[in-house]
Amino acid sequence: MKTLTLVLTFLFALAGCGERPAQHSGVRLALNWFPEAEHGGFYAAQVHGYYQQQGVQVEILAGGPDAPVIQRVATGAVEFGVTNADDVLNARAQQAPVVALLAPYQINPRCIMVHAGTGITQIDQLRDLTMGLSQRPAFSHYLRKKFPLTGVEIVPYPGNVTQFLMDPRFAQQAYVFSEPFIARKQGADPRVLMVSDTGFNPYASVLIATQQTIAQRPEVVAAVVRACAAGWEHYLREPGPTDQHIHGLNPEMDLDILAYGAEQSKPLVLAAGQPLGHMTLERWQTLVQQMAEAELIEAGKVKAEDAFTTRFLP
Amino acid sequence: MSRRFFTWVADTLLPPLASFAILVLLWQGAVVIFDLKPFLLPSPLQVAAAVQAHFGSLVHATLLTAVGALCGFLFSFAAGFLISLLFSQSRLVSRSLYPYAIFLQTVPIVAIAPLIILWIGHGFVGVVAVSFIIALFPIIANTTAGLTRVEANLLDLFSMCNASRWEVLRRLRVPSAVPSMLTGARISSGLSVIGAIVGEFFAGYGTEDFGLGYLIILTNGQAKTDYLFACILFCTILGLTIFSSVNLMSNLLLARWGGAEDG
Numbered sequence: 093m094k095t096l097t098l099v100l101t102f103l104f105a106l107a108g109c110g111e112r113p114a115q116h117s118g119v120r121l122a123l124n125w126f127p128e129a130e131h132g133g134f135y136a137a138q139v140h141g142y143y144q145q146q147g148v149q150v151e152i153l154a155g156g157p158d159a160p161v162i163q164r165v166a167t168g169a170v171e172f173g174v175t176n177a178d179d180v181l182n183a184r185a186q187q188a189p190v191v192a193l194l195a196p197y198q199i200n201p202r203c204i205m206v207h208a209g210t211g212i213t214q215i216d217q218l219r220d221l222t223m224g225l226s227q228r229p230a231f232s233h234y235l236r237k238k239f240p241l242t243g244v245e246i247v248p249y250p251g252n253v254t255q256f257l258m259d260p261r262f263a264q265q266a267y268v269f270s271e272p273f274i275a276r277k278q279g280a281d282p283r284v285l286m287v288s289d290t291g292f293n294p295y296a297s298v299l300i301a302t303q304q305t306i307a308q309r310p311e312v313v314a315a316v317v318r319a320c321a322a323g324w325e326h327y328l329r330e331p332g333p334t335d336q337h338i339h340g341l342n343p344e345m346d347l348d349i350l351a352y353g354a355e356q357s358k359p360l361v362l363a364a365g366q367p368l369g370h371m372t373l374e375r376w377q378t379l380v381q382q383m384a385e386a387e388l389i390e391a392g393k394v395k396a397e398d399a400f401t402t403r404f405l406p
Numbered sequence: 407m408s409r410r411f412f413t414w415v416a417d418t419l420l421p422p423l424a425s426f427a428i429l430v431l432l433w434q435g436a437v438v439i440f441d442l443k444p445f446l447l448p449s450p451l452q453v454a455a456a457v458q459a460h461f462g463s464l465v466h467a468t469l470l471t472a473v474g475a476l477c478g479f480l481f482s483f484a485a486g487f488l489i490s491l492l493f494s495q496s497r498l499v500s501r502s503l504y505p506y507a508i509f510l511q512t513v514p515i516v517a518i519a520p521l522i523i524l525w526i527g528h529g530f531v532g533v534v535a536v537s538f539i540i541a542l543f544p545i546i547a548n549t550t551a552g553l554t555r556v557e558a559n560l561l562d563l564f565s566m567c568n569a570s571r572w573e574v575l576r577r578l579r580v581p582s583a584v585p586s587m588l589t590g591a592r593i594s595s596g597l598s599v600i601g602a603i604v605g606e607f608f609a610g611y612g613t614e615d616f617g618l619g620y621l622i623i624l625t626n627g628q629a630k631t632d633y634l635f636a637c638i639l640f641c642t643i644l645g646l647t648i649f650s651s652v653n654l655m656s657n658l659l660l661a662r663w664g665g666a667e668d669g
Contacts, residue, residue, distance in 0.1 A: 162629060166445060182628045186445035222528070227620055228627025236613075246613040247528040248620075254524060388628060 118149030119171040119312060121299075124161045124179075127154050127342040129269055129335075129353025130297050131174060133196055133361075136334040137323025145322075146315035154341065165190055165300055171309075172301050172316055176200075177294035177379055178230035178388075180399050185389045189303040192400035193317050194369035195295035196324050199360040202231055202296070203284040205256065205266040205275065212263075215239060215285045224249045224256075224264035232265065233386040234292045256280065269356035273349050294379050295371060306401070317404040321369050328358050371400050448632035456632040457639065463621070468640045471602050471617035474530065475648060478537020478605075479598035483591060485538070486545025493546070494553035494579060495571075504550075511543040515601065519608045532609030533617070537601030541594035548590030552583025588656035595652040599645040618644070 123131050134152060137143050143150040153170065155161060162180075165173040166188035173190070175183075180192050206212045206221070215235065220243035225232045227248070235241070249265055253275045256262050266272055268284050275282045287293070299320055306313050327334050331354030339347050361368065376396035384391035430450045436442065437449040444452055457464065489507070493500035515536060522539070523532045556579055564574050606619025618641050625634040 158626070163445060166443070179629070182630070183445060186629050186631060187443040188445040188629065189443075226627075227624040230628075241613070244613065245528070246610070248608055248610045248623075250524075250608075251520060 118151060119316065120151045120153055121172040121174065121316070122153045122159070122161045122164050122170045123155040123174045124159055124176070125155050125157075126344070127338045128345060129331075129338075129350050129357060130197070130201065130267065132327040132331060132334055132338070132350075132354055132357065133297075133324025134174060134299075134320055135323070135337055136327035136331075137319045139334045139337050140323065140326050142319040142322040142326070143316070146319040148312060148315045148319065150316065150319070162188055162190055162300070166302060168302065168304070171305055171312070172299060174297055175300055176229070176296050177298055177376070177399075178383060180298060180300060181380060181383055181389055181394050182230070184394045184399055190300045191303055191306060191398070192295065192298045192300055192371060193306075193313065193404055194299040194320055195371045195400075196298075196320075196369055197296035197357070197360050198363040198366075198370075199286070199288045200231075200293050200296045201268045201357070201360055202229070202287045203266050203268045203272075204235075204263055204287065205272050205282045205284055206263040207256075207260050208281045208283040209260055210263075210283075212285070213283070215287070215290050218263065218285075219243050221245070221261050221263045222247055222255075222259065224262070226265060229265075230294065230383055230386065230388050231287050231292055233388055234382055235287070235290070237386045238290065238292075253278065253280075256282070268360075269353035270349070273352050291378075292382055293375075295375070299369075310404075314404045317369075318406050321367075321406050324361060324368055327354060328361060331355075367405065369405055371402055373397060376400055445629050445631055448635055452632040453635040453639070456630075456636040460633060460636060463616075464636060464640050467616055467618045467621050467637075468644050470611060470615060471599070471606065471619065471641075472644055472648070474533040474605065474617060475537055475598040475602035475644070477534045478601050479541050479591075479595055479648070481534065481538045482541035482545055482594055482598065486542050486590070486594075487549055487587070489546050490549035490553055490583075491575070493550045495575070500550070507543060507546050510539060511547075513539075515540055515604055516607075519604055523608045528609050529612050530609075533602055533605035533611070533619075536605030536609070537598045540601030540604070541598040544593035544597065545587070545590040548586045548593075549583055552586030553579045556582055585660060588652075588659065591652050591656065592649065595648045596645055599641065599648060603641065 121134060123134070125131070127135065131152075138150065138152060150172075155174075161173040161175050162183040164170045166183065177192065177195070180190055183190050204215060204218065204223070206218070210221070212218060216239050218239065218241055222245045223241075225235075225246050225248075227233075236246070244263075253264070253271050256264055256271075256275055257278055257280055264271070266284065268286065272282045272284050299317065301313055301316075331351065335347055335350040335354065338350055339345055373396060376399055380389070380394055380396045380399075381391075383389045433447075434450050437447060442449075448456070489503075493504065518539075519536050522535050526532050526535050553575075560578055560582075561574070564578055569577070602617070603619040603622065606617040607623060610620060611617060618637055621637045622634065622641075625631075625637055
């Protein structure tokens with residue numbers, strides 16, 4: 093009987109999670125990783141007072157590996173989150189009602205880093221290598237499905253560049269402004285092969301909220317989206333103060349790598365020749381199709397048009 | 407015979423099955439009543455559907471993880487036994503090295519696994535290595551205790567008969583250490599599965615093959631909670647199978663030994 097009560101209590105508690113409203117008068121924004129350049133604009137909006145200007149008080153929560161951003165947003169534990177477009181679709185396939193609001197990175201910073209000495213210049217030339225690749229992100233499944241990768245032994249993503257430095261036949265996934273910079277600093281000569289060049293290009297560092305938040309507090313959503321867009325615009329123009337702030341939060345990130353990240357982000361964010369953060373139905377549809385092709389989601393289970401909205405963009 | 411069988415079923419099998427059924431019913435009920443979405447908590451039916459949909463992959467992954475865990479376990483058993491023999495033979499050796507054996511137990515495996523992979527390499531060998539390290543200490547601790555805690559009377563008897571050191575070890579210490587050795591084996595058998603799964607997080611099996619560790623990372627990363635639950639179910643079944651096999655074997659052995667001490 094005692095066990096039964098315990099189980100019941102647990103289940104009730106679990107059910108309760110879904111309905112707990114945010115306690116703050118302000119809102120919270122959960123990041124998907126430790127504070128880095130890829131979150132620059134969200135911090136810039138704080139550093140330069142854009143949230144305040146829009147009349148919202150935003151608390152930014154740093155993430156890390158396996159930070160359950162989407163789950164926290166979907167259950168209402170936080171109002172806003174930052175994640176990648178492929179994860180938005182994964183979540184929607186599991187009936188998590190999250191919607192993308194703003195997509196800073198038009199070109200996904202994801203790349204494969206190889207030693208220049210291999211002579212490999214394109215992803216379809218990858219062969220006879222050991223390649224560190226995480227199983228989580230959609231792109232790794234897409235690449236495995238799409239390219240022959242002859243003689244490529246895929247091993248789990250090592251989390252650092254040590255193996256890359258040791259082994260001239262080692263390749264690994266990377267963010268274009270992070271691992272290659274570190275590898276170069278350590279004396280290696282890395283070459284980056286953008287995953288986006290293969291046509292697989294999910295929007296990155298996407299701002300999300302739930303359908304409920306959008307329906308019930310549209311003015312807050314609009315204010316946060318406008319502030320974030322202004323923050324990104326400012327960050328690309330003048331990253332210095334924000335980099336200082338990020339470095340204070342995450343001392344692991346030196347100022348030089350942050351400055352490099354901001355510089356490298358410019359062409360990735362401002363790529364489309366469209367307003368900052370813009371999203372198109374066509375690109376969401378392509379992503380749905382590609383992820384269905386890679387057997388990550390069931391075709392027809394996720395609708396591209398429900399996954400995002402542009403109505404709050406400035 | 408048949409009556410005894412029915413009593414056994416009623417006494418041993420029925421209670422856990424009944425509590426399992428109640429738990430599953432409550433779980434399904436909670437998911438329906440509170441309208442819990444699959445990303446938060448999938449219903450038992452959804453988990454069952456995931457098991458059905460991915461049955462082939464799950465079985466394949468479980469077998470692979472099982473082989474990794476078994477190898478890790480067997481190596482740790484062999485190595486642990488040899489190390490314990492050494493410890494039992496010399497106080498000095500045991501005093502100087504035992505603290506470092508404890509180190510194996512306390513080191514956060516998740517923190518050193520990437521290093522092990524870096525030194526040993528990816529793939530199967532890496533998985534076995536992590537499983538080995540995690541499973542080693544309980545064998546050493548229990549076997550050493552068994553080998554050194556021998557009845558003083560018997561030791562006296564052996565020395566009265568002018569038994570050599572080797573004879574004392576072979577005819578007295580090792581036989582009386584068997585029960586505690588098997589206790590260590592039971593603990594390690596469960597740990598070896600955990601070790602293999604953690605090893606797979608970092609080592610993998612190469613391009614085409616994947617174990618449960620890979621599936622856990624994959625399904626967790628893509629918020630496929632129903633599939634993740636299915637993976638956890640198979641992990642549990644694997645751990646239980648290995649544990650019960652070792653348990654069964656040790657009970658048989660101890661029965662033959664004449665009187666189980668802690669079976």
